[in-house]
């Protein structure tokens with residue numbers, strides 16, 4: 001019997017009620033396009049099914065804001081995905097914004113088979129949400145959403161962002177402690193990184209927005225995250241992701257371990273084990289191509305065996321399980337990085353330290 005991990009299925013739902021100033025994920029604000037999106041998605045699902053006859057063990061509804069889908073549209077999505085085989089006990093995640101979470105939506109998630117919610121809390125500080133991040137939800141909406149998710153028995157993952165203008169270490173400590181107190185089993189903690197071309201990026205470039213904290217402050221907040229969350233029983237299993245034992249995100253681990261995944265929807269990425277490709281980030285062009293029976297790719301990349309080895313090395317350096325030391329070509333450089341406290345040995349493996357996680361990009365450059 002094969003012990004190969006099963007692939008993951010990702011659905012990009014490209015609708016947001018309002019574009020956040022720092023976000024460069026592909027989404028549109030016109031929710032009147034949901035019906036035509038679902039029609040095109042059905043065509044793409046049928047087209048791709050010919051190549052993906054396998055069983056999946058994770059399904060991830062990401063975006064955009066999948067939580068914007070009303071129950072009847074979510075049911076249509078469920079019907080569209082019926083031809084795809086999901087293993088029993090699959091991980092089925094929906095990304096949700098606190099302001100979208102209602103009892104009716106949560107009930108529709110349970111009917112769909114969703115068992116995990118990745119909630120975009122971002123901050124438990126009203127000042128952080130409104131001024132630091134320009135988000136429209138309130139802390140009380142977040143608390144209401146958490147209550148509904150937990151009452152339905154769904155596993156809760158909380159997304160937080162640090163490094164917003166005016167944020168103090170005390171603010172961040174409070175955010176982390178709030179997250180640990182609300183029965184989350186998984187916490188993602190990302191540094192605020194304004195994507196090029198976003199409103200925040202341009203505002204900072206042109207100097208009409210308050211600057212973000214200096215690099216040293218970001219490093220301090222990053223290291224605090226590990227200290228506080230590990231004291232509360234969370235393991236940093238990836239640079240920005242923490243979980244209670246057994247609650248690591250199965251779907252996202254596939255990206256970091258080079259397990260195949262199929263992405264459907266505009267801007268969705270796929271990896272079949274050899275090729276990596278992405279749909280065009282344009283809802284109209286993606287739909288039109290499917291209407292004429294084809295897919296519209298933004299890019300396709302064939303990965304050579306050498307590239308594959310390098311990718312695995314670089315991705316493993318982002319994970320707490322690290323990699324076998326003998327996979328590193330430059331053993332002198334490896335010894336240097338171990339002596340510098342970036343990595344440590346655990347039997348035959350090398351594992352990033354907290355300092356190593358902080359310098360993940362540096363490690364990748366040094367060992368590439």
Ligand code: SF4
Pocket residue numbers: 015016018019020023024025027063064065097120
């Ligand atoms: S951060 Fe989330 S809610 Fe905001 S625009 Fe991006 S995908 Fe939409």
